Amino acid sequence: MTIPRGRSLTLIAAAIVVVNGFFPAVWILLTSLKTEAELVSKPITWWPHNPTLANYVQAFTDQPLLRYLGNSLAVAVLSTILSLVVASLAAYAIARLNLRRRQLILTCIVASSMFPLVTLLVPIFQTMRSLGLLNTYTALVLPYTVLNLPVCTLVLVGFFQSIPRDLENAAMIDGCTRLGALWRVVVPLAAPGVFTAGILAFVNAWDEFLLALSLNASASMRTLPVGITLYQGEFTFPWPIISAALIVAIVPVAVLIAVFQERVVGGLTQGGLKG
Amino acid sequence: MATGASMIERMRDPSEASLGMLLLAPAFLLLALIVVYPIATLIFNSFFDLRLSGGGGMKFVGLENYLLVLKDPDFWNATWNTVLITLITVPGALVVGLGLALLANLPFKRQWPVRLALLLPWALPLAFAGLIFAWFFHTEYGIVNDVVRRLGFGGEPTMWLLRPGWAFAAICLTIVWKTSSFMALILLAGLQMIPRSLYEAAEVDGASKGQQFWQITIPMLMPSIIVALIFRTITALQTFDIPYTMTRGGPGNATETLAMLIHKTTIDYLDVGYGSTLAVFMFLLSLAVTAVYLRRIGRQA
Numbered sequence: 001m002t003i004p005r006g007r008s009l010t011l012i013a014a015a016i017v018v019v020n021g022f023f024p025a026v027w028i029l030l031t032s033l034k035t036e037a038e039l040v041s042k043p044i045t046w047w048p049h050n051p052t053l054a055n056y057v058q059a060f061t062d063q064p065l066l067r068y069l070g071n072s073l074a075v076a077v078l079s080t081i082l083s084l085v086v087a088s089l090a091a092y093a094i095a096r097l098n099l100r101r102r103q104l105i106l107t108c109i110v111a112s113s114m115f116p117l118v119t120l121l122v123p124i125f126q127t128m129r130s131l132g133l134l135n136t137y138t139a140l141v142l143p144y145t146v147l148n149l150p151v152c153t154l155v156l157v158g159f160f161q162s163i164p165r166d167l168e169n170a171a172m173i174d175g176c177t178r179l180g181a182l183w184r185v186v187v188p189l190a191a192p193g194v195f196t197a198g199i200l201a202f203v204n205a206w207d208e209f210l211l212a213l214s215l216n217a218s219a220s221m222r223t224l225p226v227g228i229t230l231y232q233g234e235f236t237f238p239w240p241i242i243s244a245a246l247i248v249a250i251v252p253v254a255v256l257i258a259v260f261q262e263r264v265v266g267g268l269t270q271g272g273l274k275g
Numbered sequence: 276m277a278t279g280a281s282m283i284e285r286m287r288d289p290s291e292a293s294l295g296m297l298l299l300a301p302a303f304l305l306l307a308l309i310v311v312y313p314i315a316t317l318i319f320n321s322f323f324d325l326r327l328s329g330g331g332g333m334k335f336v337g338l339e340n341y342l343l344v345l346k347d348p349d350f351w352n353a354t355w356n357t358v359l360i361t362l363i364t365v366p367g368a369l370v371v372g373l374g375l376a377l378l379a380n381l382p383f384k385r386q387w388p389v390r391l392a393l394l395l396p397w398a399l400p401l402a403f404a405g406l407i408f409a410w411f412f413h414t415e416y417g418i419v420n421d422v423v424r425r426l427g428f429g430g431e432p433t434m435w436l437l438r439p440g441w442a443f444a445a446i447c448l449t450i451v452w453k454t455s456s457f458m459a460l461i462l463l464a465g466l467q468m469i470p471r472s473l474y475e476a477a478e479v480d481g482a483s484k485g486q487q488f489w490q491i492t493i494p495m496l497m498p499s500i501i502v503a504l505i506f507r508t509i510t511a512l513q514t515f516d517i518p519y520t521m522t523r524g525g526p527g528n529a530t531e532t533l534a535m536l537i538h539k540t541t542i543d544y545l546d547v548g549y550g551s552t553l554a555v556f557m558f559l560l561s562l563a564v565t566a567v568y569l570r571r572i573g574r575q576a
Contacts, residue, residue, distance in 0.1 A: 004495060010381045010383060012380065012562055013378040013379075013381050014378075014381075014383055014388070014389055016378055017375055017378050017379050017389050017392050017393065018389060018392045020375065020392065020395075020452075020456075021391070021392025021393060021395045021396055021456060022392055022395065024396075024407045025395065025399075025407075025410070027407070027410075027411070027418060028407055028410070031410065039416060040415075040416065041422070042415070042416075043415050043421060044421050063377060080318065086302050086305060087302065089298040089299070089302070090298060090299050090303060092298060093295045093298035094299075097291050097292075097294060097298075098291055099291075099292065105299065108306075109302060109306065112306050114509060114565055115310055115314065115558070116509070116513045116534075116557055116558060116561045117513060118515065118533075118534040118537050118554060119313075119314070119317060119537075119554040119558045119561075120309070120310065120313045120314070120317075121319070121537070121541065122313075122537065122541045122547060122550045122551050122554045122556075123312070123316040124309070124313055124549070125541060125542060126316070126453035127313070127319075129327065136517070142305070142309060143309055144308075146305050146308075146309040146310060147300060147307060149305065149306070153302070167282070178294070207398070207400035208400075209400060209401060209402040209515070209516045209519075210515050210516065210534070210538065213538075214521075214541075214542045224400075225400045225402035225403065225516075226402075228402075228403070228406065229402050229405075229406065229519075229520050242406065242410075243410070246403055247540070249400075249403065250399065253398050254395060254398065257394045258391055261387060261390050261391055261394055262390075264394060265390060265464075267277075268397075268457070269459075269461055269464035
């Protein structure tokens with residue numbers, strides 16, 4: 001860009017972006033290390049005087065946090081796998097087969113993400129209720145799979161198109177069937193794309209709140225966002241314990257995106273810019 | 276992709292179309308089950324008096340639900356709140372996101388802290404952002420009031436989440452923080468695609484930094500901005516998580532959005548008929564916004 005490239009200016013710019021992004025998580029981390037007594041002393045302290053891990057212990061004992069963690073993980077992993085399988089098949093057909101109206105097919109899949117989730121909530125709730133599926137993993141896995149189809153399909157179509165067709169053709173000339181070529185040539189080469197789409201789908205499912213709150217509200221079936229939000233203390237909302245629970249819930253995804261940040265950014269902007 | 280014609284001929288076996296259908300079938304089956312069928316059910320149910328609580332079955336009432344919605348002050352309150360949140364937070368997130376993108380586009384030696392700082396708010400669940408900022412805005416122990424006091428604005432601490440106007444402001448601020456970094460990521464990708472040579476040429480011609488920004492950066496960024504705006508507007512109209520976790524729609528129903536009203540009517544009161552009608556209005560609202568954007572894109576292209 002065009003801003004003067006002084007070193008100190010660049011550092012200030014970096015500091016603004018970093019503080020903006022990290023501050024809320026850091027503040028919650030500091031809160032989670034404070035004792036109840038320190039928390040309600042005024043004026044409030046910024047740095048914990050007697051850092052304690054007691055809130056973390058209580059976060060796991062006061063409420064079934066481990067259960068929430070397991071529920072979130074189960075729903076996110078299952079729906080991610082399912083959307084990857086379905087989206088890979090569709091994306092391969094769109095990117096590789098001689099189909100008429102392939103653009104229209106892709107548009108149809110992507111346009112489904114334009115429907116407000118809240119409007120789908122009412123009939124989905126009704127259907128799941130009448131099928132007796134409320135408070136089951138199925139109730140969330142199926143909608144999440146569909147929720148992630150558009151972005152997964154977009155990312156995967158892009159990746160499939162970037163794999164040279166000649167490779168596949170060569171495999172077929174050497175006697176592979178089309179599905180054999182798909183399995184032996186395209187799938188290994190598309191692995192980074194599948195992985196990128198998988199991270200995006202996982203984070204989306206991990207973050208979803210409205211459906212989880214509406215369909216799986218019973219205490220043992222809550223996902224992390226629902227469990228932590230609906231947590232009630234005896235008298236007041238117990239902020240130190242909530243903060244500890246939030247840190248426990250944030251860390252897995254934060255590590256995931258920290259390790260794979262380049263892929264996540266690539267997938268996000270590709271999915272976004274093409275949509 | 277340009278292979279020899281004979282090669283393509285060899286590939287085009289007659290089974291290709293049926294293979295395509297087979298591969299696309301699961302996706303379309305799921306879309307039919309989770310999108311098309313529900314939308315149809317929704318519209319159908321909006322013409323019925325259908326409550327799951329009484330066990331009284333469904334009664335056809337024609338357009339009565341629609342008339343009730345139009346006369347419902349709660350509906351207008353929620354719609355107004357939703358529209359206001361959209362009108363405030365979408366431009367807000369665009370401006371903040373553009374600022375972050377311009378800052379993040381400077382040549383840093385280490386890219387990862389800056390990139391992670393943009394990714395973290397995106398990956399954070401909206402519900403968590405709401406909880407964290409509710410803690411920021413806590414009247415007694417929140418850091419916002421602490422900073423206000425340290426800056427010397429003494430007097431009574433502001434009861435952020437307990438006063439209608441302040442609660443609304445706090446919610447909008449939280450939404451802008453949470454959504455601006457996704458905006459920034461999209462815009463950053465757009466910025467990085469602008470060729471340097473354009474700026475160099477402008478420099479030679481003596482254009483000021485301001486002129487370069489308005490004449491080169493903004494026009495070149497327009498496609499990314501429009502895509503980001505469409506996504507953001509559609510999600511802003513569905514705002515639920517942040518007001519729910521911060522205020523539950525309160526005080527009173529001062530911060531209740533349309534999505535929250537639909538959720539309350541359907542899930543808490545089990546009034547599926549009326550909830551469906553509200554959802555139809557929400558559907559029309561999103562459709563109208565999408566249509567407006569698509570027309571503008573069409574005009575630009």
